[in-house]
Amino acid sequence: MKHKITLLFIFTIISSLLVSCREVTDEPSIPVVFEPTPATTEMVMAGAAPIVEVIVVGDPASGSEWFLSQGCNACHSTGAEKLVGPGQQGVYARAAARAGYSSPEDYIESSIKYPGEYVVEGYSNLMPASWEETEKQEIADIIAYLKTLE
């Protein structure tokens, strides 16, 4: 009798284990899927991404250094003297009078990046097109510097 109880006890344990194992394996596994909600155009339009205009302030001292480090001075004096190119004295003031440009800044920037676009009367298109990739900051600095050459 004692034997039977022990067997029954063992049987109960084994079967309950089996049942619990079944329960675990039968449980459908729910995969965790990460789906970020994409921002819709409406959300962006609603002001989620404000348009920020970065204003770069030019530094004349850095512009002066850049003028020398780039060898601009090989062709341009900082006075009125003509070398290969026009002297840079008063360039900012005359830049305002150049037709086809929205501002003196626009003219000077184009003169540096795309020298062949506007060839100053009395000169040849001899300025190298080496500065097309010039950073905004360097352009702002050189403009600030040229502005001081009145």
Ligand code: HEC
């Ligand atoms: C190899 C000679 C040479 C070098 C180097 C050179 N330039 Fe020039 N540059 C010229 C010539 C020639 C002109 C006039 C013809 C023209 O408009 O492209 C000119 C025109 C300009 C003008 C327009 C001037 C005006 O009176 O309208 C600016 C501004 C200018 N250069 C800036 C620069 C700067 C800044 C550098 C250096 C990053 C530089 N240049 C390097 C030869 C040169």
